[in-house]
Amino acid sequence: MALISLRQLLDHAAEHGYGLPAFNVNNMEQIKAIMEAASAVDAPVILQGSAGARAYAGEPFLRHLVLAAIDMYPHIPVCMHQDHGASPAVCIRSIQSGFSSVMMDGSLLEDMKTPASYAYNVETTRKVVDMAHACGVSVEGELGCLGSLETGRAGEEDGHGAAGELEHSMLLTDPDEAADFVRQTQVDALAIAIGTSHGAYKFTRKPTGQVLRIDRVKAIHQRIPTIHLVMHGSSSVPEDWAQMINDYGGAIGQTYGVPVEEIVEGIRHGVRKVNIDTDLRIASYGAMRKFMVEDRKNFDPRKLYKAAQTAMTAICRARYEAFGAAGQASKLKPMRLEDMSLAYARGELDPIVR
């Protein structure tokens, strides 16, 4: 198979009524875990690299690891997506580096801390769309600031996330504004703020409809039915793995993530991409702590990494199955990015706004 654009992947997901987890990747073990799970259940894959991942692994390593995945699992279409681009320059460098999809996060200024004006968001996102679509590359925008509706704060993140306490209205994407944003920018996918936040500490109790606004997903979807909605901060923070970390000497506080059934409800109403990073961190970390305590004689780190990989594969597989992505990879025939760019130029991929 081959590299696939986010747009083609999510159009297929919309047509067949499923959603796709977009897992953050930083190293070989994470990528292999995801690919093993996808291969086992025949699911298409989105691998996404953040600024933190680029700082950790370096752009050449990230790029070659994804290319290795495409080589090793030729039957699985892979979208290589850049997560949270801080500026058009970041997005352009990713396109140059071979990404088939980029996110321009114009909800924040380039410092990735200060909430941006609507006009700034439209202008920077539109700039990226014009350049990316000319290359057949997809663009995800973001409208509204991610953060908790309980505390008004963004989650802890490696280098990005709004600083300070935000007003309630800034933490919820407005459906009318979303329609206007899509009309003006022509993005392929839109990350929306509905009360989710990055990291392990999302909710202080099992979230109700007051703090996890799936009703807002439905309202936005009605206005922009062909735009693929993206839920960031959508780890479910599995209790058993958090407990595993604590059982083996860790100190994870009481916390709740986004329940899988709420994500599935979102998928019924236009959510197609579901960002997940923390769940793989927690599972791999729990497995490594357990392994190190239980096998004190071991000195081969590969066994430790393998334990982490096995734990991550189980989470990925469960998400592919729950979101309905299992069995879909073999139905896809990736279009070349050149052909995607022609389709954009002919207006065939223009959004519908109601």
Ligand SMILES: O=C(COP(=O)(O)O)[C@@H](O)[C@H](O)[C@H](O)COP(=O)(O)O
């Ligand atoms: O939504 C995301 C993850 O959600 P999660 O914390 O797993 O609920 C991603 O888009 C984040 O951007 C990602 O976790 C970034 O990680 P860093 O590499 O910047 O730490």
